[in-house]
Amino acid sequence: MASSSSTAAPQVYGADEVNAVVLDPGSFSTSVGYAGYDCPSMVFPSHYGEVVDGKGEKKRLFNDSFLHTSRENMKIKPILKNNIIIDWDGAVDQYNYMFKQMGVNPEDQPLMLTESTMNSYKNKEKALEVFLEQENYCAFYAVKQPTCVAFAHGKATCLVVDIGHDLITVTPVVDGFCLRNQVIGTNYAGAFLDQQLKQFLEDKNIDIVPQYRVKSKNTMYWENKESKPQFETKHYDYKIDNSVDEFSKLRVFQEMKETVLSCSLDDQAEKVPDADKDKMDVDYDEQRYFELPNGLNVPFTDAEANKIANSLFRPSDVLGNGIVKGWEEPHIGNIIETIGTADDKSSKLYVPLRRTKRPEEEEKEKDKDSNVDAKASNGADGSGKVKSEPCGLTKLVQTVLERIDIDWKPQLANNIIVTGSTSLIPELNKRLYEELSILNPSMKIRIQSVGNTVERKYSTWIGGSILASLGTFHQLWVSQAEYKEIGADRLIVNRFR
Amino acid sequence: MSMASDILDVLNVNKETRNEHQQKKKKKHIIHFEESANKRKKIGAMNRELANLMGPNLAPINITHHQPNKKFKDRLTDLQTIQPSWTSTPFTNGSRSDGLQLKHWVKGKLDLLESKKPYIYEKYNTSLDIPDFTEDDYKKLLKDINPDWSYKETKYLFDMAKRYDLRWAVIIDSYEYVPDEDEITVKKEDQNKVDDKEKSKDDEKKETKTYTPRTVEDLKDQLYKVSSKLLNSKKEDGVVKDVALIKALDSFDKNKEIERKKYLNRLLHRAPTEIAEEESLVIEARKFELAAKKMLMERAQLLQLLDSPQSSAPILQFLTSSGLTQLYNTLMTVDKSKKRKTEAPVAPQLGPNAIPYTQQLAKQQAVQQQAQAHKQQQQQGGSAAAGANGHHGDKKSQKQQQHQQQKPQSEILKLLQSRLTPEEMEVYGIKFHEDKVQAGVYLRSQKIVTFKPAVQSKVVEILNELGISMRLTMPTGAVCGKFDKLMHRIASLVDLKKQTDKIEAEVTLMKRQKGML
Numbered sequence A: 001m002a003s004s005s006s007t008a009a010p011q012v013y014g015a016d017e018v019n020a021v022v023l024d025p026g027s028f029s030t031s032v033g034y035a036g037y038d039c040p041s042m043v044f045p046s047h048y049g050e051v052v053d054g055k056g057e058k059k060r061l062f063n064d065s066f067l068h069t070s071r072e073n074m075k076i077k078p079i080l081k082n083n084i085i086i087d088w089d090g091a092v093d094q095y096n097y098m099f100k101q102m103g104v105n106p107e108d109q110p111l112m113l114t115e116s117t118m119n120s121y122k123n124k125e126k127a128l129e130v131f132l133e134q135e136n137y138c139a140f141y142a143v144k145q146p147t148c149v150a151f152a153h154g155k156a157t158c159l160v161v162d163i164g165h166d167l168i169t170v171t172p173v174v175d176g177f178c179l180r181n182q183v184i185g186t187n188y189a190g191a192f193l194d195q196q197l198k199q200f201l202e203d204k205n206i207d208i209v210p211q212y213r214v215k216s217k218n219t220m221y222w223e224n225k226e227s228k229p230q231f232e233t234k235h236y237d238y239k240i241d242n243s244v245d246e247f248s249k250l251r252v253f254q255e256m257k258e259t260v261l262s263c264s265l266d267d268q269a270e271k272v273p274d275a276d277k278d279k280m281d282v283d284y285d286e287q288r289y290f291e292l293p294n295g296l297n298v299p300f301t302d303a304e305a306n307k308i309a310n311s312l313f314r315p316s317d318v319l320g321n322g323i324v325k326g327w328e329e330p331h332i333g334n335i336i337e338t339i340g341t342a343d344d345k346s347s348k349l350y351v352p353l354r355r356t357k358r359p360e361e362e363e364k365e366k367d368k369d370s371n372v373d374a375k376a377s378n379g380a381d382g383s384g385k386v387k388s389e390p391c392g393l394t395k396l397v398q399t400v401l402e403r404i405d406i407d408w409k410p411q412l413a414n415n416i417i418v419t420g421s422t423s424l425i426p427e428l429n430k431r432l433y434e435e436l437s438i439l440n441p442s443m444k445i446r447i448q449s450v451g452n453t454v455e456r457k458y459s460t461w462i463g464g465s466i467l468a469s470l471g472t473f474h475q476l477w478v479s480q481a482e483y484k485e486i487g488a489d490r491l492i493v494n495r496f497r
Numbered sequence B: 001m002s003m004a005s006d007i008l009d010v011l012n013v014n015k016e017t018r019n020e021h022q023q024k025k026k027k028k029h030i031i032h033f034e035e036s037a038n039k040r041k042k043i044g045a046m047n048r049e050l051a052n053l054m055g056p057n058l059a060p061i062n063i064t065h066h067q068p069n070k071k072f073k074d075r076l077t078d079l080q081t082i083q084p085s086w087t088s089t090p091f092t093n094g095s096r097s098d099g100l101q102l103k104h105w106v107k108g109k110l111d112l113l114e115s116k117k118p119y120i121y122e123k124y125n126t127s128l129d130i131p132d133f134t135e136d137d138y139k140k141l142l143k144d145i146n147p148d149w150s151y152k153e154t155k156y157l158f159d160m161a162k163r164y165d166l167r168w169a170v171i172i173d174s175y176e177y178v179p180d181e182d183e184i185t186v187k188k189e190d191q192n193k194v195d196d197k198e199k200s201k202d203d204e205k206k207e208t209k210t211y212t213p214r215t216v217e218d219l220k221d222q223l224y225k226v227s228s229k230l231l232n233s234k235k236e237d238g239v240v241k242d243v244a245l246i247k248a249l250d251s252f253d254k255n256k257e258i259e260r261k262k263y264l265n266r267l268l269h270r271a272p273t274e275i276a277e278e279e280s281l282v283i284e285a286r287k288f289e290l291a292a293k294k295m296l297m298e299r300a301q302l303l304q305l306l307d308s309p310q311s312s313a314p315i316l317q318f319l320t321s322s323g324l325t326q327l328y329n330t331l332m333t334v335d336k337s338k339k340r341k342t343e344a345p346v347a348p349q350l351g352p353n354a355i356p357y358t359q360q361l362a363k364q365q366a367v368q369q370q371a372q373a374h375k376q377q378q379q380q381g382g383s384a385a386a387g388a389n390g391h392h393g394d395k396k397s398q399k400q401q402q403h404q405q406q407k408p409q410s411e412i413l414k415l416l417q418s419r420l421t422p423e424e425m426e427v428y429g430i431k432f433h434e435d436k437v438q439a440g441v442y443l444r445s446q447k448i449v450t451f452k453p454a455v456q457s458k459v460v461e462i463l464n465e466l467g468i469s470m471r472l473t474m475p476t477g478a479v480c481g482k483f484d485k486l487m488h489r490i491a492s493l494v495d496l497k498k499q500t501d502k503i504e505a506e507v508t509l510m511k512r513q514k515g516m517l
């Protein structure tokens, strides 16, 4: 009797749990959890605190609550940049810290890592080495983030627009495969907004005081540049590293973005009254206040909030003097080159001379780029500026659509998936939709994104979770034996391109 | 101490019947009796009272019969042992060559047989059947298909095709083949094959000149042609297999494909004005089609009318009054169904030139008729018309009058009109209907117009706003008429509002489009 009723887990969804662990490192936060769950079990910032004690020994801290308080000799370091792991020691420490809390047993739990499509060859090699050799996981797989997003939305073919912290990327996904060479993106994402908010506050002569420095506060409203917050500072008898301040500002900015920003459909709506002029005539109904940790309430007019959010669409048109520090170089979307993984082609094994093709091709691509850019900007605002014009969100998507093979174009245009936490800004999707519809009158544009905040934020992880719990996926894991037999080189070329 | 017998006495149950009953029971439940007799010893005072009340009527089924000694909790644990539990079981996947063991949860106890069954998801591990070839094959058969392809590159292409299951979008995206030197400078082919990798490194610059990156069409062309050749050469008993497949493969034409994409591209890059024009043309065409259809239908109807009616049935059955109403009803339904049919194609709204001929005829006729009627009226100038005019006085009623006059007036009407003044007619409630009236008796309030549910709900809403109820308190003819008129007006206003809203939305959209472009 027992043998007849012994079936695998319910087969309706083709799921077969093997207790896989899913790890999704993002440029802002890193999430881990067991495959098959509908949201990650643990989400940590992609930063860690490094404390050097008296003997010069380093200790790493990961817990969110520790990072937002100060300690002597603590520095906060980023683990990832541009969605690529830059500090492997810190990363491995952090992951182990999380895995330990989850009670992961590497010997019989495979690990799935999500990676950026622009991940470098070296990084992939390192990941294989770390997880299969060093950490001794029985099996490992690296899956592309856009593929995960596609899975989370139940689409095999779609255009994934991921608006994260460091980068916006637009990736065509066909039958679950990312078209890596078609990926374009810019760095006009969450961090870009952070910087604008920072300058916005600087213009108002406001200083952001991190939470941990505030002992007590009185609520104050900002009226002019002389307005001063009323609060008592907490004094520490040691020096606090600048990185700690910067890190806690991230949180302030995030809250600010969550509560204040909103895109507008019309650019007319964002006529900003000159910041220097008297603001007596400002309509106070149109203001929103944001309270900083030190009790100072900063006013945002709707126009200002719109303008900052709209800069995702038109990065050249920003508040103030039009310069965003750190973003002075206009970015035209050639993300692979910017991140520097363009040379990092995977066909090393096949043909040792692969570089010969590159310069010519790049030349061509640039030509194509400028053509497309010129066309797009012509279409968008009639000004024929070429190249120096930074590439906004709509133009990015449009460029991908223009480049993609005609056979796939309508399908991709009909399945645009917008994800990433920055896409939670209200009206962003609507604006993207309207602009794309006008640019492509003969195509049916459809934009999809999940309404649920959690699902939107962690859609990459969720997709990984779905994938790693599929019965049909289990043949794809790279096991230790395979790793030893085939070697990292071939594995990367054949499996993790 | 009350006994069952006491109760039975109270209830006046006969002793004999009771005994009978008891005896029957006894036979049946001998075993139970014995058991329960044993048990009775243990029963406490209170329970004994209860048991006595039960009397000879034993419960037909002994509930605890099977496991008389088991307690409730024990039974629960028993259940658990019977139920299959979930076990974490290691399994191997047959589609893997490395024998990786993962663990999943399986219903049931760890069963050694289970692990020998093939993994259930193995069957989904399929791959495409793409033909294979060796370098010799290539040299013999395939070299001349596309001279600019080398064996190596073709092999590379086939590898890619296999790896990505012919997903061309992916293949072209990750197609990174760079030719060796010997593939371009054909003459050198024989020299130093072994270290051509090294050599070609030196000659980097040369190569970049001659190798043009492949397009999807190039790849498809090569793959299909090579495959077809290979299949063709694979003869089994002198017969080529997969003839259909080869035919399909051969039908691929690179130039046609390129052309197709060009057309598609142009289709997608039409300007909004072009699209609008196209759409309007399509709509016009549809209108013409509809008009033609309608005309055909009308002609068919005409022919049907001209057909002489069949009169084979005996006339006798229609002589009674019930027979007559039946005939009337059937005729009515036939008429109705006909009407519905003709209305099916909606008359398209077009310019005056596009009206189908029949319609135009009808229009002309109508105009003529009206003119005639007008003349008649003028000639007549009769007392009836004058009286009616005098009564109503306004232009609308005049029009109505005209309309009425258009029809041949019945004898009765003429008679009545000569005898009674309009005032009198109204007092008596006499009314003449211009159009056909449904047979039978009905209430006036039943005849109040209704609209489509969507419109109706809006009309009701507005009526509510006006403080008028849908149910008329005094549905006299005049009231009903007024009410009907009101309803119609509301409906047309509602419709107008909808139209304006729509047009306004369109206008703003157009404005925005203009503004953006």
Ligand SMILES: Nc1ncnc2c1ncn2[C@@H]1O[C@H](COP(=O)(O)OP(=O)(O)O)[C@@H](O)[C@H]1O
Pocket: A025, A026, A027, A028, A029, A083, A163, A164, A165, A166, A167, A189, A190, A191, A253, A254, A257, A258, A419, A420, A421, A422, A423, A424, A425, A457
């Ligand atoms: N509700 C929100 N509205 C706007 N921005 C948000 C919101 N929530 C988070 N963010 C911002 O989104 C960015 C993180 O996005 P995420 O998709 O997690 O990035 P990544 O995938 O690179 O880790 C951060 O800049 C964060 O401040």
